[in-house]
Amino acid sequence: MADVIEVDRLRRRYAGGFEAVREITFGVRTGELFALLGTNGAGKTSTLEVIEGLAPASGGQVRVLGRDPYRDRASVRPRVGIMLQEGGLPGDLTAAETAAMWAGTLTSARPVGDALEMVGLSERADVAVKQLSGGERRRLDIALAVLGRPEVLFLDEPTTGLDPESRRQTWEMIRGLLDAGTTVLLTTHYLDEAEALADRLAIMHRGRIARTGTVEEVVASQPATIDFGIGDGWRRDQLPELAGTVLVDDGQRITVQTEALQRTLTQLLRWADDNDVTLHGLAARPASLEQVFLAVADDTSDVGDADDTSMDLTPGPSMARRILTGATTKGTNR
Amino acid sequence: MSRVDSEARARAGSGAPGRTPTPARIFGSVRRVTSLSRAELRLLLRNRTALFVGAALPLLTVVFLRGVDAHEDSGFDAAQLTVVSMIGLALLYVVYYNLVSTYVARREELVLKRLRAGELSDPEILLGVAVPAVALAVAQIILVTLGAFVLLDLSVPVNPLLIVVAVIGGIAVFVLLAAASTAMTRNVEMAQMSTLPLFAVCVIFSGLFIPLDSLPDTLGDVASYLPLTPVVELCNLGWSGTIGPDAPVDFAATFGEAAAPTVILVAWIVIGAWLTRRGFRWEPRR
Numbered sequence: 001m002a003d004v005i006e007v008d009r010l011r012r013r014y015a016g017g018f019e020a021v022r023e024i025t026f027g028v029r030t031g032e033l034f035a036l037l038g039t040n041g042a043g044k045t046s047t048l049e050v051i052e053g054l055a056p057a058s059g060g061q062v063r064v065l066g067r068d069p070y071r072d073r074a075s076v077r078p079r080v081g082i083m084l085q086e087g088g089l090p091g092d093l094t095a096a097e098t099a100a101m102w103a104g105t106l107t108s109a110r111p112v113g114d115a116l117e118m119v120g121l122s123e124r125a126d127v128a129v130k131q132l133s134g135g136e137r138r139r140l141d142i143a144l145a146v147l148g149r150p151e152v153l154f155l156d157e158p159t160t161g162l163d164p165e166s167r168r169q170t171w172e173m174i175r176g177l178l179d180a181g182t183t184v185l186l187t188t189h190y191l192d193e194a195e196a197l198a199d200r201l202a203i204m205h206r207g208r209i210a211r212t213g214t215v216e217e218v219v220a221s222q223p224a225t226i227d228f229g230i231g232d233g234w235r236r237d238q239l240p241e242l243a244g245t246v247l248v249d250d251g252q253r254i255t256v257q258t259e260a261l262q263r264t265l266t267q268l269l270r271w272a273d274d275n276d277v278t279l280h281g282l283a284a285r286p287a288s289l290e291q292v293f294l295a296v297a298d299d300t301s302d303v304g305d306a307d308d309t310s311m312d313l314t315p316g317p318s319m320a321r322r323i324l325t326g327a328t329t330k331g332t333n334r
Numbered sequence: 335m336s337r338v339d340s341e342a343r344a345r346a347g348s349g350a351p352g353r354t355p356t357p358a359r360i361f362g363s364v365r366r367v368t369s370l371s372r373a374e375l376r377l378l379l380r381n382r383t384a385l386f387v388g389a390a391l392p393l394l395t396v397v398f399l400r401g402v403d404a405h406e407d408s409g410f411d412a413a414q415l416t417v418v419s420m421i422g423l424a425l426l427y428v429v430y431y432n433l434v435s436t437y438v439a440r441r442e443e444l445v446l447k448r449l450r451a452g453e454l455s456d457p458e459i460l461l462g463v464a465v466p467a468v469a470l471a472v473a474q475i476i477l478v479t480l481g482a483f484v485l486l487d488l489s490v491p492v493n494p495l496l497i498v499v500a501v502i503g504g505i506a507v508f509v510l511l512a513a514a515s516t517a518m519t520r521n522v523e524m525a526q527m528s529t530l531p532l533f534a535v536c537v538i539f540s541g542l543f544i545p546l547d548s549l550p551d552t553l554g555d556v557a558s559y560l561p562l563t564p565v566v567e568l569c570n571l572g573w574s575g576t577i578g579p580d581a582p583v584d585f586a587a588t589f590g591e592a593a594a595p596t597v598i599l600v601a602w603i604v605i606g607a608w609l610t611r612r613g614f615r616w617e618p619r620r
Contacts, residue, residue, distance in 0.1 A: 052451065054450065054451065073455075074455065077452065077453045078453055082451040082452070083451075084447065084448060084451055086444055086447070087444055087447060087448035087451065088440075088443040088444025088445045088447065088448055089445060089448060090373070090377055090440070090443065090445055091443070092376075092377050092380045092381070093373060093376060093377065097373065097376065098373075100369075100373075101369055101370060101372065101373035102369075102452065103369075104365065104366065104368065104369020104370075104372070105365075105366040105369050105370060105452055105453050105454050106452070106453055107362070107453060141448075144448075144452075148453070
């Protein structure tokens, strides 16, 4: 069966010549949640805007429910719901008035009360939008996006600025929509959000897709880590040859990175067993999504596939903070 | 999955692409515009400044100018002059200035951007935002006209159709020119500046208060091409059967006289639509 969203060699160039999206291809299947991850400026929103039909593609092709979302806007829109990263609502209307106005523009709207209930805003229905908190406004925006019972839902950083409880609530609502058969394409820079919700994901970097697949597949693209300590009686050079790269070695604790976790671990354990060595604090783990993300984000090469770049998995904490916190300043169209 | 599929097919069948205006499509369009207009009307009623500019200023201006007897001798009776200046001022204050402010406010608070992510088409958004201001202008014009009949002995128009055409055409021109003017208006405060040139030129040179034939020849000719001038001329023609000092003509002959101003009015609609299509921005410049 054809994908609900088909993106084929999509390019998006802005008037100034900046190429925000450089030939990306992916598909979203019916009923799944596909997450677009990436650092700020990676091209997530630029991509999403084309798929939503808000902007034309500079190259390539996009199909949503089998149609061109930009040219066939009138026939695609009644079947999709869109939440923008930055959308505004008039401050002087109440939450309920805003939702009622939106509902009046839709082909097939849920009752306004239901939509507000879904996002936990029933109690705040009669409060003016300008008096709502940032998180509440965000949730009202989500309510508008789901008001038309969309088959396909686009969410651009839906939980940015939400408190942890509202985030969980939003996740539950999204899961409910997925259970009911809705297809969801969302962008986020919260990796736990992608891990919790996404059936499949793509990590974008500099306008390209650097990794894509299920969380498991994406994580498998990154080497696993083995971490252990050897006792005083042993020296580093007495260790066996291990398949992988030794990352940290202070003589006591050693961290090895390997593409073949089982083989490397077997080598290590056999050596320890043969020599009667106790490995202190032995830990073996696959890469985390965060490691993959940081590896992609840290790739400073401008061209080429991120796959063939060398890995540096020791980013400083400041860099991690820079990438993982959500400063949402964005370049805009035109 | 199958549920979504069949639903998708069912809806795809009903919403075939194309732009042919079927009754269902027109109904949908009216429904969307109405919903947006109702919300915009609420916003207008909650915005005291806009309401004052819209509801009180044109009336006060007309009363003030009548008080100081600003109308130069034009041969028209005072009641007709009052109503025609009211039509002109309603178009300038309530439709033009007010809508520039409103469009810019909605753009800057990202409301237009959000609306474009829904089912409304671009023209529906512009129209929906404009409806309350247009309704307010029409209400004022009707009120003042009725008032002039009762209080000022306004004569019965020779050709009321021309007055209706003038008002409808004038509304279209100034809604479109308002949308076009947003391109040079960075924020709501700037609206006072950006609307001033057209506003001032129209107040002075469109025959609202100073008859065009009292202007020097060339200036008078140029003035007849301003966007408000054909509205004023069609109104005067409709009311008394003459645009200027010429002898009044009868009902049938007014149509011939109306040709030139009507062409200018239509030309301004085309220009306004073209400028809007070309320059209207849906989100703030950064």
